[in-house]
Amino acid sequence: MSDGVNWMAESGHAQAVGSHEGGTRRDFLVLAASALGAVGAGAVAVPLISSMNPARDTLAAGAPVDIDISHIQPGQQIVVLWRSRPIFIMHRTPEELQKLEAAQQVNPLRDPDSAALQQPEYAKNWHRSIKPEILVLVGICTHLGCIPGFNPQPGGDLGPSWQGGYFCPCHGSRYDLSGRVFQGVPAPYNLPVPPYTFVSDTVVRIGENPAGSNFDLNSVEQL
Amino acid sequence: MDAPRKQSGLVRWIDHRLPIFSFMEHELHEYPTPRNLSYWWNFGSLAGFMLVVMIATGIFLAMQYTPHVDFAFDSVERIMRDVNWGWLMRYIHMNGASFFFIVTYIHIFRGLYYGSYKAPRELLWMLGVVILLLMMATAFMGYVLPWGQMSFWGATVITNLFSAIPLVGNDIVTWLWGGFAVGNPTLNRFYSLHYLLPFLIVGVVVLHLVALHQHGSNNPLGIDRKGPQDSIPFHPYYTIKDMFGIGVFLIVYAAFVFFMPNALGDPANYIPANPLQTPPEIVPEWYFLPFYAILRSVPDINLLVITIPSKLAGVIAMFGSIGLLFVLPWLDTSPVRSARFRPVFKWFFWLLVLAAVVLGICGAHRPEGIYVVLGRIATLYYYFHFLILLPLLGKFERTRPLPTSITAAVLKPSVATGKVEHA
Amino acid sequence: MRALAFAAGLGLALLAGPAVAPAQEAEPALPKQPWPFEGVFGTFDRASAQRGFQVFNEVCSNCHSLRLVAYGDLGPEGPGGGLGFTLDQVKAIAAAKQVADTNDQGEPTTRPALPADHFVPPFANDKAARAASNGALPPDLSVIVKARASGPDYVFDLLTGYKPPPANVTVAEGMNYNEYFPGHQIAMPQPLNENSVTYADGTPATLDQEAYDVVNFLAWAAEPTLDDRHRTGIKVILFLLVMTGILYAGKRRIWADVH
Numbered sequence: 001m002s003d004g005v006n007w008m009a010e011s012g013h014a015q016a017v018g019s020h021e022g023g024t025r026r027d028f029l030v031l032a033a034s035a036l037g038a039v040g041a042g043a044v045a046v047p048l049i050s051s052m053n054p055a056r057d058t059l060a061a062g063a064p065v066d067i068d069i070s071h072i073q074p075g076q077q078i079v080v081l082w083r084s085r086p087i088f089i090m091h092r093t094p095e096e097l098q099k100l101e102a103a104q105q106v107n108p109l110r111d112p113d114s115a116a117l118q119q120p121e122y123a124k125n126w127h128r129s130i131k132p133e134i135l136v137l138v139g140i141c142t143h144l145g146c147i148p149g150f151n152p153q154p155g156g157d158l159g160p161s162w163q164g165g166y167f168c169p170c171h172g173s174r175y176d177l178s179g180r181v182f183q184g185v186p187a188p189y190n191l192p193v194p195p196y197t198f199v200s201d202t203v204v205r206i207g208e209n210p211a212g213s214n215f216d217l218n219s220v221e222q223l
Numbered sequence: 224m225d226a227p228r229k230q231s232g233l234v235r236w237i238d239h240r241l242p243i244f245s246f247m248e249h250e251l252h253e254y255p256t257p258r259n260l261s262y263w264w265n266f267g268s269l270a271g272f273m274l275v276v277m278i279a280t281g282i283f284l285a286m287q288y289t290p291h292v293d294f295a296f297d298s299v300e301r302i303m304r305d306v307n308w309g310w311l312m313r314y315i316h317m318n319g320a321s322f323f324f325i326v327t328y329i330h331i332f333r334g335l336y337y338g339s340y341k342a343p344r345e346l347l348w349m350l351g352v353v354i355l356l357l358m359m360a361t362a363f364m365g366y367v368l369p370w371g372q373m374s375f376w377g378a379t380v381i382t383n384l385f386s387a388i389p390l391v392g393n394d395i396v397t398w399l400w401g402g403f404a405v406g407n408p409t410l411n412r413f414y415s416l417h418y419l420l421p422f423l424i425v426g427v428v429v430l431h432l433v434a435l436h437q438h439g440s441n442n443p444l445g446i447d448r449k450g451p452q453d454s455i456p457f458h459p460y461y462t463i464k465d466m467f468g469i470g471v472f473l474i475v476y477a478a479f480v481f482f483m484p485n486a487l488g489d490p491a492n493y494i495p496a497n498p499l500q501t502p503p504e505i506v507p508e509w510y511f512l513p514f515y516a517i518l519r520s521v522p523d524i525n526l527l528v529i530t531i532p533s534k535l536a537g538v539i540a541m542f543g544s545i546g547l548l549f550v551l552p553w554l555d556t557s558p559v560r561s562a563r564f565r566p567v568f569k570w571f572f573w574l575l576v577l578a579a580v581v582l583g584i585c586g587a588h589r590p591e592g593i594y595v596v597l598g599r600i601a602t603l604y605y606y607f608h609f610l611i612l613l614p615l616l617g618k619f620e621r622t623r624p625l626p627t628s629i630t631a632a633v634l635k636p637s638v639a640t641g642k643v644e645h646a
Numbered sequence: 647m648r649a650l651a652f653a654a655g656l657g658l659a660l661l662a663g664p665a666v667a668p669a670q671e672a673e674p675a676l677p678k679q680p681w682p683f684e685g686v687f688g689t690f691d692r693a694s695a696q697r698g699f700q701v702f703n704e705v706c707s708n709c710h711s712l713r714l715v716a717y718g719d720l721g722p723e724g725p726g727g728g729l730g731f732t733l734d735q736v737k738a739i740a741a742a743k744q745v746a747d748t749n750d751q752g753e754p755t756t757r758p759a760l761p762a763d764h765f766v767p768p769f770a771n772d773k774a775a776r777a778a779s780n781g782a783l784p785p786d787l788s789v790i791v792k793a794r795a796s797g798p799d800y801v802f803d804l805l806t807g808y809k810p811p812p813a814n815v816t817v818a819e820g821m822n823y824n825e826y827f828p829g830h831q832i833a834m835p836q837p838l839n840e841n842s843v844t845y846a847d848g849t850p851a852t853l854d855q856e857a858y859d860v861v862n863f864l865a866w867a868a869e870p871t872l873d874d875r876h877r878t879g880i881k882v883i884l885f886l887l888v889m890t891g892i893l894y895a896g897k898r899r900i901w902a903d904v905h
Contacts, residue, residue, distance in 0.1 A: 029896035033466070036889040043885075047308030048283045055287070056305040056725060060718050060762040258904060300714045300789070303871070304725045310871045311878070459900050467897045470890030477886060481879025482686055485792060493793035493868075494785075503828070 064207030066199060069134060077150050079139060082206045085223075086139035086147055087194060088166075088179075089204065096152070096177050097132050099163055108183040109176065111190055118142075118222070119193035120215035128178040128193055136196045136204065137179045142222040143187040146170035152177065166191070189222045250436060255454035256461055257442035259629050263337075264440065265468035266330035271428065272469055273323040278421050280316040284309075288368065290414035292407045295370035296495045314484040320362050321487045322476050324510035327358065335551075336572055338560030339441040345552040347434040352548045354427050359511070361420040364413040366508060367405075371492030376505045378405045378413075384518070387535035404498065444632055445561025446625055453629040504589070512586030513579050517541045517605070519590045520598035540602065547609050554609055556617025564623040568616055571608060578604045674825055678799045683865055686880065689873045690866050692730045697845050698863025699729065701856050703739070704843050706787065709779060709834075711767035714788035715867050717743075718761030725870040729863075736761050780820045782833030791861070791868040798861050800826065805857040808836040 054062075062083040069089060072078055077090040092100075114124050122130055129135050141148050148166035155162055158174070166175040174182040179191035194217050197210040209215050217223070238244040287306050289298035302309035331351070334340055340348035363381065367374045382399050386392040401408030439448065448454050455461075479486065487509060491502045507515050518541040524531040547554070562569045578601040585598035626632035682691040699720065702712070721728045721736035731739070743766040744756035759766055767786075769775040776783050791797035807825035811817050821831040838856045845851050866872075 026896070026899045029892060029899055033889065033892045033896050036885070036892060037466075040885065040889065043882075047311050048279065050307045051283050051309060051312060052286065053307055055301070055307065055309070056723070057301065057716065057762070058305070060716065060723065063760070063762055297714065303869070304714070304719070310869070310875060314875075455904060460904065463893065463897045463900050467890065467893040470886060470893045474883060474886045474890060477879065477882050481875055481882060484875075490793050490795050490797065493789045 062207070064205045067204050067206060068202060069204050070202035074133075075152055077152075080206065082194065085194075087206055088135070088137040088139045088150070088191075090135040090137075090150075090152075090177070092127075092133050092135055092177060094133075096164060097127065100176065100178055101126055110181045110183045110188070112180060114180070114190060116189050116221050118190045118220050120195055120209060120213055122210060122213060122215075123193040126178065128180070128190070130196075130198065130210070134204065135178065136193060136206065138192040138194050138217070138223065140192070140223060141168040141170065141173055141187055142181065142189040142191065143168065143171055143173050143185075148173070148175060148191070192217065192220045192223055250457075251462070252456060252458040254436065254439075254457040255448070255451070256440055256457045257448055257453060257629055258455045258460075259442050259444065259633055260440060260461070261443050262464075262468065263329070263333045263443070265465060266326045266333060268465040269326040269468060269472050270323065270330055272472075273319060273326060274421070274424060274428065277316060277319050277323060278425075280312045280319065281418070281421065284312050284316055285418060288414075290368065290411050292370060292410055292496070295368060295410060299369045311480075314480045318476065318479045318484060318487065320365065321508070321510065322472075322479075323358065324362070326472070327355065328510070331355070332576065334441075335575070336562045337441055337443060338445050338555070338557075338562070340552045341555065341560050342552065343438050344434070344441065347431060347437075348552060349549050350427055350431040350434055352545065354424055354431060355548075356545060357420055357424045357427065361417060361424070362508070362510065364417040364420075366492075367410065367413050368417065369492060370410065370496045372494040372496055372500075372502045373489050373492040373505070373507075375405060375496035375498065376501060377507055378409065380505055381507075382409075384534070384538050387532065387538045389535070406498075441560065442629060443561060443563060444626060444629060445559065445564065446629065449628040449630075506587060509583065509587075512584075513582035514541050514544065514586070516582040516586035516598045517544050517602045520585070520595065520602045540606075544602075544605060547606075551609065551613075555613040557613075557620060557622070558617070559622040559625065564625055565616075565620060566623065567620045571612055571616070574604065575608050578608070676796055676799050676803055676826060678796065679802070681798050681865065682862070683872055684798075686876065688876060690729075691862055692866075693847070694859045694862040695729050695866045696731070696863075697847065697849060697855075698859035698861065698866075700845065701838070701843050701860040702787075702863055705837055706860065707765070708768055709775070709784040711769075711784075711786045712765040712788050712867060713767060713786050714764070715870075716762060716764045717759060719870060721761065723761075726872065726874050728870075729866060733761070780833050784834070787864055787867065789868045791865045797868075798865055801864060802857050802861045804832075805838055805860070806853055 065080065065082050067078075067080055067089060069078075069091070072089065072091040074091050074093045075096070077088055080087050080089065111118075112126075114128060119128055127135070128137075139147050146168055148168040151158060151162070151167045152164045154164050158167060162174075163176065165177050166179065168174070168187065171186045173185040173187035175187075175191055176182070179193070181187045181190050194206055195209045195213075195215050196204055196206045197208050199205045234244050284302065287298065287302050287309065289295060299313065302313050304310075306312075334348065334351070363377075367378045382396055382405060385399060386396045388395060397403070399409070400406065401412060439454075442448075489506060489508075491504075494502075506512075518537040521533055521536040521540045523533045524536050557565060557568065559565055562572055581597055581601040582605070585594045585601065588594040590598065682688060682694070702710075716724075717736055717740035719725055719728060720731045720739065721733050723733070728736075737760075740759040740761050740763060743759045743763075745759045745763050745766055747755055747757040749755045769778065772783055785793075791801060794800045803826040804824060807827070809823060809825050811823035811830075815823065815830065817823050818831055821833055822835050823830055824832045838853055838860070840853050841851045842856060843851055849855060869875075
């Protein structure tokens with residue numbers, strides 16, 4: 001504060017002494033004032049714009065959720081909400097896992113090796129999960145965002161070659177029981193896998209990575 | 224403001240199709256302004272600045288606020304706690320209302336003192352009164368939104384005033400409420416109107432500025448500009464002076480926002496609205512206190528044949544106090560504008576200021592004892608000042624000789640013109 | 647002179663208005679004390695506020711809710727950085743309370759609270775609260791410090807202001823005499839006494855200490871972003887002083903040829 005006052009006193013004195021160099025001094029003052037004004041305007045814009053970012057309570061509500069998976073029967077799926085998105089948690093049977101492991105060579109998958117970044121590194125495998133029997137997916141079709149239906153039974157309405165998986169009712173995209181997308185359907189990517197970890201054998205925590213990983217769901221190609 | 228030379232091609236292309244640049248050049252740069260304006264002339268630009276601040280913060284607050292009786296109070300607290308920088312936007316907006324009124328009241332009193340409402344600026348003045356009315360409506364509705372005790376009960380008291388209107392009063396009140404009492408429908412419509420009215424204010428401000436530019440600003444001497452030597456271009460002289468004024472103003476404003484944000488408010492509004500419990504004191508925000516005092520100072524008026532109930536009389540007196548401002552240019556009959564040359568008027572002007580302060584103090588207290596008496600005296604003086612004093616004074620006052628021109632006054636400071644510059 | 651008188655008049659109007667707004671009957675003067683969060687450089691005394699939280703949690707929360715505060719606000723993710731509790735402490739504090747939930751059959755049940763949950767109120771609704779409190783409704787304390795004139799001092803004086811009634815005052819059934827409560831008769835019995843709590847950090851729990859700590863906690867609860875506000879304010883005002891100084895110099899320079 002005292003600096004400002006001294007500065008003013010000096011400039012007043014200088015004014016009385018040399019009015020010839022008024023032009024450059026005036027330009028400097030205008031420049032300095034404009035620069036500070038721009039800083040000020042920016043400083044005002046920052047809080048207003050940043051107020052539109054998710055608020056603290058919104059972020060807190062997006063904290064990891066613990067799900068008890070002990071009652072999911074083999075072949076069953078439950079859907080939970082995390083960060084306002086549907087999360088599929090499916091308990092795959094040994095038969096389904098066998099078919100999945102072999103299916104890589106048989107069925108026409110767009111991205112059988114999960115090359116595109118749609119999952120954390122610990123889910124970059126044929127079962128796209130930590131433990132093969134538990135599948136965790138973000139249940140949002142990578143085409144235009146509908147929620148795919150759960151169709152684990154082979155055959156039926158989806159044709160004799162249907163081995164079980166997900167079928168999106170909006171535009172017909174199909175995924176296998178690891179969430180991998182078929183060729184020839186509108187969806188471009190595999191269903192995303194969220195960060196998750198096993199807190200215990202019966203409790204899965206959605207939204208938190210196992211130790212050593214810092215996968216961020218926002219980094220995937222297509223949510 | 225100055226278009227750099229190398230862009231003159233682009234500037235000319237645009238200006239030929241939409242004369243923004245030549246408009247700005249004419250109205251903001253060259254625009255001749257009296258050379259002797261004092262700092263009392265900064266308050267118009269300060270008011271415009273506050274209008275922008277209130278709209279900007281209001282729009283961003285509106286993104287986070289919930290206009291429902293069950294959620295409004297909590298949504299404001301959520302803004303204070305959880306929204307990034309929410310506490311800052313809220314306190315700027317809340318204190319901004321007070322500061323908007325401070326600068327506007329000073330701007331109005333400046334006009335009263337220097338006769339800025341006189342010909343040819345009558346419409347300019349009347350547009351200003353319209354802006355004041357819109358501001359008061361906006362502020363009243365805005366204060367209801369946080370849904371605290373004062374929000375609810377202030378809304379109840381003021382909307383109930385309309386029941387004083389004979390015959391249709393109660394229907395009007397029910398229509399205003401959208402229900403049997405102030406409630407959710409009321410809150411929602413106040414939210415909608417509170418968002419709308421500021422943009423109406425912007426429109427009237429534009430008209431206000433157009434009217435101003437017709438004849439240019441008044442000045443402390445109250446005499447017209449006689450020639451180009453009496454004026455200076457608005458830019459850079461008054462642009463820099465206005466910016467400096469904004470700087471000083473911001474320091475005071477920031478002191479309140481950051482260090483005493485609740486000093487001008489009522490603690491009772493941090494209690495969620497309770498329709499079943501009236502607070503011990505119902506007090507409006509400070510900028511409404513004088514009008515509140517006028518409202519409460521009128522007793523039943525017994526006219527032998529009929530009696531005007533005090534509620535109706537109070538409503539008439541309160542709205543009348545603003546209404547008579549519209550006709551002020553015709554009430555004041557003096558040919559001399561500025562109080563600098565009207566020694567008798569000057570004294571009464573300060574009496575008017577005193578009356579306004581006294582009314583404000585009375586408005587803050589319960590209408591008992593000395594406050595009733597003072598309130599009535601001050602109300603009577605207010606009406607006397609405008610309806611009786613001004614018309615008569617104009618005819619009988621001996622004014623001091625006016626300087627021949629602004630420049631003449633500036634060059635000869637001995638001709639009691641006072642300083643043109645207050646550092 | 648004129649300008650000064652004018653400004654003084656307006657200043658009077660400004661100050662007189664709110665300052666005398668709560669024109670009450672003759673009340674005993676509220677003893678005031680300096681609080682660590684007051685003043686331009688004021689910040690919360692977090693150690694005291696943590697003790698105050700203990701007082702609130704063990705005593706006050708049996709009747710008073712704190713709806714606007716979430717458990718997570720106490721921790722590092724809280725507004726203004728919280729009260730200094732760690733995330734684990736916050737989770738433990740939350741988990742000690744139960745919130746309403748539904749089980750998989752859709753029946754009402756409870757679950758342990760999470761940091762994202764707001765403080766669990768002691769009663770399901772106002773009627774239950776009144777029934778348990780002699781007909782009076784214990785107010786929510788989230789913003790009580792801002793909801794009373796001279797809030798921090800008022801709350802402190804109220805908590806320490808229970809006295810035997812003077813000879814000429816008859817206290818109504820179920821009420822208690824308090825020096826600083828408007829009307830002097832309050833439904834709440836004295837909530838705090840010496841050693842109502844045992845402080846984890848060993849501070850002697852006198853009545854004054856408990857009241858002081860709980861006021862510091864409630865002041866934080868009423869406005870957790872106060873420290874940010876003060877800090878930002880100092881930066882803003884310093885910036886404005888510099889900028890206004892430059893603008894003033896610019897104004898004088900530009901106007902030099904007019905004078």
